[in-house]
Amino acid sequence: MQVHRNTSNNPNHPQKGSTIKVEPIRNLSDIQKLKILLADNPRDLCLFTLGINTAFRSCELVSITVGQVVHLKAGDRLDLKQSKNGKYRSVTLNNNAVNSIQTCLAVHPNPMPDAPLFFSKTTGRAIKPNTVSKYAKDWCKQIGILGNFASHTMRKTWGYHVYRFHNAKSNPPTHTKIAELMIAYGHATERQTLEYLCIQDKDISSLYMDVEL
Helix, strand or coil: CEEECCCCCCCCCCCCCCEEECCCCCCHHHHHHHHHHCCCCHHHHHHHHHHHHHCCCHHHHCCCEHHHHCCCCCCCEEEEECCCCCCEEEEECCHHHHHHHHHHHHCCCCCCCCCECCECCCCCCECCHHHHHHHHHHHHHHCCCCCCCCHHHHHHHHHHHHHHHHHHCCCCCCCCCHHHHHHHHCCCCHHHHHHHCCHHHHCHHHHHHHCCC
16 A cells, blocks of 8 residues: 655655555564553554454454454454455454454443444444554554554554565575465565565565675
């Protein structure tokens, strides 16, 4: 995802018509800092945890109802209709995702089957996708992460760390799991997936520093 920015009085903002990429959270320590930050807010902690463990889009996350998840256990699948193509995508939930859901449900003000999991504290209805972007920006700002962040940050963070985890296990490193990540994101090429995850921006650039000829 790319975000278009308009000109402003801030000299650090890109010029009108230019684009900058929304970034993943690259450091595991920053993920833990964010979880600590959100520890007293089970709804937001669940939103963040699901976002970085499923790669669902923000509009898909906020569409989740209590009835879709109240019965789920680790290893169960959650099927959500994709906003982009209308097709369903199945995601297997891990322990962190399920635990965050149960913690969120424990303080839910109206845990009826058709109620939104991610409810607005003012209206009681589902929060909006653009609100998720505002949250992501604010969370990262509060813990001092520098970069461009939005709702797609959570979606990208999952793929980024899947890529890094599996490549770290390879010797020498290879593009392990790229095919699977392409399917998960609905991408047509490996290049598209690598660029989406911002792999080429900072990770591949290190190749040029590894060898001096």
